[in-house]
Amino acid sequence: MVQDNKFKVGILGASGYTGADLVRLLVAHPNVKIELMTAERKAGRPIADIFPHFHGFDLPDLISIDDIEWPAVELDVVFCALPHATSQQVIKGLMHATNHSLLDELIMETPADLAAQVPGNVRVIDLSADFRLRDVEIYAEWYGRRHTATELQKSAVYGLSEWNRDAINDAHLVACPGCYPTAALLALLPLLKAGKVLSDDIIIDAKSGVSGAGRSLKEANLYVEVAEAMHPYGLGSHRHMPEIEQELSLASGSDVTISFTPHLVPMNRGELETIYVKLADGETAASLKAALEEAYAAEPFVSVLPGDTAPATRMVRGSNHCVLNVFSDRQPGRAIVVAAIDNLVKGSSGQAVQNMNLMLGLDETTGLMQAPLFP
Amino acid sequence: MVQDNKFKVGILGASGYTGADLVRLLVAHPNVKIELMTAERKAGRPIADIFPHFHGFDLPDLISIDDIEWPAVELDVVFCALPHATSQQVIKGLMHATNHSLLDELIMETPADLAAQVPGNVRVIDLSADFRLRDVEIYAEWYGRRHTATELQKSAVYGLSEWNRDAINDAHLVACPGCYPTAALLALLPLLKAGKVLSDDIIIDAKSGVSGAGRSLKEANLYVEVAEAMHPYGLGSHRHMPEIEQELSLASGSDVTISFTPHLVPMNRGELETIYVKLADGETAASLKAALEEAYAAEPFVSVLPGDTAPATRMVRGSNHCVLNVFSDRQPGRAIVVAAIDNLVKGSSGQAVQNMNLMLGLDETTGLMQAPLFP
Amino acid sequence: MVQDNKFKVGILGASGYTGADLVRLLVAHPNVKIELMTAERKAGRPIADIFPHFHGFDLPDLISIDDIEWPAVELDVVFCALPHATSQQVIKGLMHATNHSLLDELIMETPADLAAQVPGNVRVIDLSADFRLRDVEIYAEWYGRRHTATELQKSAVYGLSEWNRDAINDAHLVACPGCYPTAALLALLPLLKAGKVLSDDIIIDAKSGVSGAGRSLKEANLYVEVAEAMHPYGLGSHRHMPEIEQELSLASGSDVTISFTPHLVPMNRGELETIYVKLADGETAASLKAALEEAYAAEPFVSVLPGDTAPATRMVRGSNHCVLNVFSDRQPGRAIVVAAIDNLVKGSSGQAVQNMNLMLGLDETTGLMQAPLFP
């Protein structure tokens, strides 16, 4: 399973921005080798055709999922950066191989005998939304279709590295959090767990760079539509809401309903969340900050900024860090918590690599300690 | 007062972005002529030296305020786009000419006999913060100095055109609102006046383009610091807060304390406010929207968007319009009101011209009906 | 022909960026009324659905070309902002109505009896490339298909307003120049006509904002691909080359072959051309500049900048102006001519309106004297 002292990894769905950032991080990771990358419509082409910034790097050509010779490649880790719905079907086939009739329906036309050939000890790290929600009814409500791998969903571990480390260590299937939930949960979990903020009046005003919308061809993502402009979207309907609520409810022990409004900002990367919370009795912005500092004192990727330094996306561009701070609100009884991450790194591919490090028993920071790219 | 059928206007402080947008609008206004423009450090130079996009336009050279020959120029309207503190001193001199000892202290070294020469019927439209706050103690608290023209402050009319039209008609001194207050008040005044939202839990998450920070040389405003990035600033301390609170308190009849957090966004122009409100009993997002539609049905510059169209800054780039909409919040008992303006137009120079039209008895929309510039 | 004292205009193809800028300019034009706008895939919808910045403006809903009732509408002017190839077919049908078998082939499925219904005195202003090239063989070579309206091509007038004014006055079909040719020709025509530069070593390095690529869904036009980046494209193969060469050859009386390299720059609007020329005997950068100043002394939309001020796209954002300047080159015998325009205005829709003014006998600057939008 280890060849040349390196773990073998595959990336399913390498032609999107998430896939590209996985490649960026893994190609420089000292303990892994990218053994294969898939992209259905671009199969057969070098990845530098799709992402020319990889020209000059020693990477395998893109192939179709169908053409993976699972027994031969002996992957240790599979990153799944496929669209939701597709993801659950591919992973189901890959991991269980018990329900051939379902596999026949796979969108990607994965051969029915695929799963039978897959070694049982592969770790799967899913970057789609398919295994994040524990309640299949909520999944059906928000994603418009029934889950077809419900048995896997139960065993999937929610991959918020800092808070589920032990479970991730032993997991075979990790569901990486969405980008908005990552920032929101890192900011709120310590506060809700300690009862420092009320659980019933949490307002999250989120702002994201455009890479979060993916590489799909939508008019709304054209340069001219986005540049020199901003606007909210998905008001009251964004799919990251139930995911945030699920984890906040678990942390607080009560049903949490949040207000969450994302905005599109003219930048490639970066995500900022300005979170308005009500203080529990006796709490202050300072006591909240102290709680965050305590929670993350030993964390390599989460920092509480000194003084009144405001988190800014430029502090984490290209890096796996999350920066946090807490501010007094002019309204009595309120405070403002601000979190910034790079949506593609800590919000997606970086956290996936962090989880891989945990699952493989490597130092959690391996391959992830690059300084942010500023300017 | 009218020469060639045109009113004569002067712009004090024409070398900033606000001044530039005043020039842009006034140079195309059919009923006015720009008679003079001042800029202390650039006095003697053509404005095209400072703003090369005015090359080819027939505009007077920049002069010093000291060099204005007030009796000779016979201005009908003076726009004051000077920094706060300076503004009150210049306007005081210009309008009252009663307190020569104060005039001697003028930062701009306006001659002590300046005011004596000014005709009494000039209308002054101030774009600084100096005459927005009615309470001199609050002014002193937030601007760090005592007001030196308190008698004028009392007579100044708050220039939110849609809500103070009658008073503006008759005013000799209009204090144009700040950009953030303009959007916030247009969104909230109809709701608070009608008691449709609670006055004690208003949260304004505001986002602004960089021109709002002016043309001053600060590291934070350099391209490299701003591009591809965003961050909040002035948390709990922005000077537009007391201004918004003053007007909301007047409208609701009770002391309103808001939560207000501005963010810097990488765009030249544009301002978006996402406002989280609590519904009064029996109200819904739809009833709030109906109230806004009713309030602004006849307004040429304020629109409530149809359906669930989200206000976006690109809808108002370069235009004097404000677009509004209301959305259901996932949290019961809440709604989200969104407003977008161009910070330099409706948030500053455009509203100033709108007020000038009112003061001069012109059609309010004169010179302001350009379509937005998109792309 | 004139109703309510206004000429009636129609815009065929109003859903692209060129169409949007036509609407922006025409909706504020004092002498015309937009009578109809077409967009095949968006027919039946308000234009504010497609371009929300037009919300609040009094504009007709989009219709299909097929649904135009030509005799009833009595248009004075038709702007054709359709793709090339489609454009020639629609215009042919519209103007000649003599070849019904050809009309049957129309991509847009224009009814065969369309043209018969069209009044003969409509002026057509085409913004596509279909009628720019005089030589049908060159058209076939560069556009990959034979021209199907060759008889019209001969009668079309090349709409570079400053240089073909007399012919445009009388034309029924004007072919507006491409954006790159507009800037290049305004810079070079006076110099070539006067023999001040050699015709055989002209190098044009051009840079354009992204709106020039249109609103079509191509990966290369996504925000993330364009922002924070730049690159050349169409090296040696851009279709504006033969157009520039045609006009330069006419001006110089010899066959001109240029070197032309366009680049994509992360901005919505704006076009800059840095043109490297060889001086004729006895000429200098100063003599070239003098020639430009003389050529454009009376032109309202073309300016030669003073001193060594470098043309910049921000000087002409949203405006119909072209700014020029000439610089000494460090290489003896060479000079550098720089031109900046807004690709959507002087490079497309603005020049089209300028031509309309000429064709209708209006003042050439009507509706086009807005100051540029800076910031």
Place this chain on the structure above:
Amino acid sequence: MVQDNKFKVGILGASGYTGADLVRLLVAHPNVKIELMTAERKAGRPIADIFPHFHGFDLPDLISIDDIEWPAVELDVVFCALPHATSQQVIKGLMHATNHSLLDELIMETPADLAAQVPGNVRVIDLSADFRLRDVEIYAEWYGRRHTATELQKSAVYGLSEWNRDAINDAHLVACPGCYPTAALLALLPLLKAGKVLSDDIIIDAKSGVSGAGRSLKEANLYVEVAEAMHPYGLGSHRHMPEIEQELSLASGSDVTISFTPHLVPMNRGELETIYVKLADGETAASLKAALEEAYAAEPFVSVLPGDTAPATRMVRGSNHCVLNVFSDRQPGRAIVVAAIDNLVKGSSGQAVQNMNLMLGLDETTGLMQAPLFP
């Protein structure tokens, strides 16, 4: 001199963008430790105050150059990212300590006995322009002052890594090339050395991101002035011209005079050069490309792109790579060579680290093989 198996490096002038990128690269370099960083006006503060993206990294506080205890620190390498003129004085003091009267004049007030304390074997890597020009008269002409360390200038090695590798290996003072010269020389040196292009008609049209202008407070570098716009600057007068000419003249054996025009583009990083050349007899674009491929076949940081792929700045964002390609020109006898680099990496700090690797006998690619950051 080696502690914990790591070389000790110091960065003089760490508060600019070049300094920041040095820190970014060196903090992740496995063989060096940043021992000290200086910044005169920010002395005493943590670097995270100045560059908040370094929050969380283990870095020394900023100090004044005066406060360096040279004998104690035992630096192996000093990077000098100071302004020109200052740089030569500090380096002179640091390396020679022979002319105390000159040292007394040092702008930075370096103590006169500074140099005497410096160990002789420190390697100095200068990122300023002070040691790039071999001819002191040309230096005086272009930099407006006489060189004050002429004896050092003679011994300085021009640090274009790929072309001066042997000399850099043994150097004690390396003058890193300017960003524009780096791209131009990598593109042109193989062609001129092999006589494949003429030396007397080279035209370089260069485009750069804004970080190249540094972090100094100039109106021209404000976000609002730069965003959504572009323009040429320094026409005929940019200081990188004599530097490019010096190296091209050396390569070709004749005096080369170039045409060079830089442009400012709204992006943080990235530099593109479109170079127009005349072919020597019998040469073609293909033969030029073959020459580049041969010259750089074994180079880790210089790639010739396949087919007609155009170099783009997004291919090298944050990386030390240079991508090149050659295109046929429509003008007979011409070709177009295009080069893209990141101005802060291969154009400055990255090449400096590459040179450090050479000087220290490390693998040349150590710490420099990060994949570019795209998106």
